[in-house]
Amino acid sequence: xxxxxxxxxxxSAVLTLAGPGSQAQRLSDAxxxxxxxxxxxxxxxxxxxxDFGVLMLALIQKQAVADEGxxxxxxxxxxxxxxxxxxxxxxxxxxxxxREMPKDY
Numbered sequence: 001x002x003x004x005x006x007x008x009x010x011x012s013a014v015l016t017l018a019g020p021g022s023q024a025q026r027l028s029d030a031x032x033x034x035x036x037x038x039x040x041x042x043x044x045x046x047x048x049x050x051d052f053g054v055l056m057l058a059l060i061q062k063q064a065v066a067d068e069g070x071x072x073x074x075x076x077x078x079x080x081x082x083x084x085x086x087x088x089x090x091x092x093x094x095x096x097x098x099r100e101m102p103k104d105y
Contacts, residue, residue: 006043007101009034010094017090023083024075030090031059031071045100048093055089 001007013034017026035056040049062073075083 001102003043003045003097003100006038006040007097009038009043010090010097013090014094017087023080023087024078027059027083027086028072028075031075032069035059035090036071044097048096048100051089052093055086055093059086 013030016030016034019026021029038044038052040052044052059074060070062070062077064070064073075086078086
């Protein structure tokens, strides 16, 4: 399956978002452990790549301080609305990717 790795990483991200912890921590974990491993050119259909790129850039806007990464610096500076928007985008991209997967996957 051409996009199975991307699907697996998005699936893992959504499960992380539904898990325990603060929304900011769950979003950070979804980025670090799942989404950051996706190579859009190889792992996503062409029609999802631009939206994925916009999401990823939005999650790394701030410079890292000390031992945190740019994603952690960005996410922990977001307000509740921005975090909710990012989570909604991840779920929407996952939904779109699921529609691209074969029915028996």
